[in-house]
Amino acid sequence: MIGFRTLFYKELLRFYKVLLQTILAPVVTALLYLVVFSGTFKGRPDILPGVGYVAFLVPGLMMMSMIQNAFANSSSSLIQSKIAGNLIFILLSPLSTFEFFLAFVGAAIVRALLVALGIYVVAIVFVTVPIRHPLYLLLFGIFGSGALGALGIIAGIWSERFDQLAGFQNFVVMPLSFLSGVFYSLRSLPPVWQTLSKLNPLLYMIDGFRYGFFGISDVSPLLSLAIVIAFCAAISATALAMVARGYRLRN
Amino acid sequence: MPVPAIEIEGLQKHFGSVHVLHGIDLEVASGEFFGLLGPNGAGKSTLINILAGLTRASAGHARICGHDVVSDYRHSRKTLGVVPQEVVFDPFFSVREILRIQAGYFGLKGPENERWREELLAALMLEDKADVNMRALSGGMKRRVLIAQALVHRPQVVILDEPTAGVDVELRASLWTFIRRLHTEGHTIVLTTHYLEEAEALCGRIAILKQGRIAALDSKQALLRRAVHKTLTVTTAEPMGTVPEALRDKVRRVTGHCVELSLHKGVDSIPGILETLRVAGYTIVDLTTEEADLEEVFLELTQGRTG
Ligand SMILES: Nc1ncnc2c1ncn2[C@@H]1O[C@H](COP(=O)(O)OP(=O)(O)OP(=O)(O)O)[C@@H](O)[C@H]1O
Numbered sequence: 001m002i003g004f005r006t007l008f009y010k011e012l013l014r015f016y017k018v019l020l021q022t023i024l025a026p027v028v029t030a031l032l033y034l035v036v037f038s039g040t041f042k043g044r045p046d047i048l049p050g051v052g053y054v055a056f057l058v059p060g061l062m063m064m065s066m067i068q069n070a071f072a073n074s075s076s077s078l079i080q081s082k083i084a085g086n087l088i089f090i091l092l093s094p095l096s097t098f099e100f101f102l103a104f105v106g107a108a109i110v111r112a113l114l115v116a117l118g119i120y121v122v123a124i125v126f127v128t129v130p131i132r133h134p135l136y137l138l139l140f141g142i143f144g145s146g147a148l149g150a151l152g153i154i155a156g157i158w159s160e161r162f163d164q165l166a167g168f169q170n171f172v173v174m175p176l177s178f179l180s181g182v183f184y185s186l187r188s189l190p191p192v193w194q195t196l197s198k199l200n201p202l203l204y205m206i207d208g209f210r211y212g213f214f215g216i217s218d219v220s221p222l223l224s225l226a227i228v229i230a231f232c233a234a235i236s237a238t239a240l241a242m243v244a245r246g247y248r249l250r251n
Numbered sequence: 252m253p254v255p256a257i258e259i260e261g262l263q264k265h266f267g268s269v270h271v272l273h274g275i276d277l278e279v280a281s282g283e284f285f286g287l288l289g290p291n292g293a294g295k296s297t298l299i300n301i302l303a304g305l306t307r308a309s310a311g312h313a314r315i316c317g318h319d320v321v322s323d324y325r326h327s328r329k330t331l332g333v334v335p336q337e338v339v340f341d342p343f344f345s346v347r348e349i350l351r352i353q354a355g356y357f358g359l360k361g362p363e364n365e366r367w368r369e370e371l372l373a374a375l376m377l378e379d380k381a382d383v384n385m386r387a388l389s390g391g392m393k394r395r396v397l398i399a400q401a402l403v404h405r406p407q408v409v410i411l412d413e414p415t416a417g418v419d420v421e422l423r424a425s426l427w428t429f430i431r432r433l434h435t436e437g438h439t440i441v442l443t444t445h446y447l448e449e450a451e452a453l454c455g456r457i458a459i460l461k462q463g464r465i466a467a468l469d470s471k472q473a474l475l476r477r478a479v480h481k482t483l484t485v486t487t488a489e490p491m492g493t494v495p496e497a498l499r500d501k502v503r504r505v506t507g508h509c510v511e512l513s514l515h516k517g518v519d520s521i522p523g524i525l526e527t528l529r530v531a532g533y534t535i536v537d538l539t540t541e542e543a544d545l546e547e548v549f550l551e552l553t554q555g556r557t558g
């Protein structure tokens with residue numbers, strides 16, 4: 001227990017010591033999106049009934065930032081310490097596979113939640129975003145960023161160089177997070193794209209998260225939650241198996 | 252009979268098609284000061300990494316104090332402290348933070364553990380650097396932190412992979428005093444070094460690894476006795492000109508009035524050699540003999556060196 005707490009605390013410190021880059025920067029980025037897109041699409045008809053476009057954007061941007069930051073946190077921590085070599089201090093310790101996993105995912109979730117909170121706090125100065133179902137918000141927030149934190153562990157372990165990790169980020173995480181209905185509703189897409197979008201697990205994170213705010217969504221929130229939890233479980237199982245086997249960690 | 256500190260059975264390691272360890276069998280008893288020597292690339296660090304769980308063996312088993320390093324890794328790692336060969340560090344933290352975090356990984360906290368960490372800082376002369384960020388330390392100081400990190404959990408078995416590479420003379424001396432103290436207090440010590448005088452001075456038993464195989468495993472005294480050569484230095488009244496034909500293949504060095512010869516124990520006789528020199532017209536003024544040191548035994552065993 002002390003072992004897990006120490007690693008978790010160390011991972012928190014790691015991003016806390018560079019708060020500007022790990023929390024503030026993503027908040028500013030999300031707000032820039034908000035400003036640009038709300039300016040561009042001003043006067044457009046509401047996407048969800050009774051929800052203005054700017055308000056509609058806020059949850060999606062929050063979840064997108066959570067997704068990207070949760071992934072970035074665990075993956076960059078792992079690859080940095082792998083390349084610097086200081087990962088051995090963790091590998092030499094008696095920490096269990098589960099403690100290792102939980103500490104990295106836990107820190108990723110905390111960072112993601114802080115970024116989301118930051119975006120929300122600034123956004124509500126300009127636009128009203130109600131919170132209808134806080135429990136859903138929390139569940140989608142935790143399982144969504146947990147899944148991406150676990151995916152970050154997989155990518156961090158698999159990558160042997162920084163450019164491999166950047167590839168993973170640019171060709172997997174970024175496209176999936178952008179094409180997950182942050183800027184539009186599923187209903188506004190042509191049927192083919194609707195079907196394709198439904199294969200993207202990140203879509204359910206954003207749709208369900210949005211439900212938590214407005215109480216309206218494209219997909220039933222319980223179905224979305226089930227899909228997100230199943231996705232999180234599958235990614236976690238893969239990450240745990242990799243850590244347990246020592247894949248690319250203990251060659 | 253207490254449980255051996257280290258038990259290694261049939262250990263093999265392949266890196267792809269490269270065969271690095273060819274079936275190592277080795278046992279280190281509890282409380283030993285053990286030397287693991289061998290030329291670059293012999294497989295010393297690979298062997299240590301397997302014991303530490305940093306590398307998985309391709310075949311065979313290893314146990315630390317009876318705990319299998321794979322199936323019972325939590326116990327084996329708690330009883331083992333490893334100082335890695337490469338200097339690595341976490342640039343986010345200060346020395347004191349690093350040690351506290353490392354102890355935390357082992358589930359340790361509280362004032363008693365903190366006192367031990369302060370003791371480590373003092374013994375390794377790191378007190379005035381304790382709150383300095385790791386990035387700001389010199390190479391030798393980073394290595395001291397590595398040693399402290401390996402000891403935060405007071406491991407029963409301590410393995411040091413070239414701990415004195417790049418460490419200044421003063422610290423080297425105080426480091427050995429400290430390691431000797433740990434040994435006296437009952438810790439098992441395994442040391443890897445290329446400074447053979449260190450191994451000769453400290454270790455009770457020594458294994459010499461050569462291309463992934465144990466080339467020799469014996470007590471230090473027995474290893475030294477194995478040396479087949481000793482050195483004979485003869486000083487003559489006349490300056491050394493041409494060395495007599497019969498002695499040419501034994502000559503190591505000729506300087507002024509001195510000739511240094513390498514003798515094969517049990518084959519060459521000193522009186523015979525002196526007689527040869529006398530016949531050649533030299534007057535013998537002085538002579539000294541020198542037994543082989545560990546370095547010579549090492550070279551003979553690892554290179555099959557002769558004369
Ligand atoms: N990760 C790896 N991948 C491939 N080959 C490796 C790897 N690690 C070590 N080797 C090879 O294994 C052999 C043994 O290396 P090892 O580091 O164990 O030697 P060593 O005895 O510690 O040498 P040194 O005295 O230089 O530290 C070397 O030939 C090395 O090239």
Ligand SMILES: [Mg+2]
Binds near residue numbers: 295296297
């Ligand atoms: Mg080595």
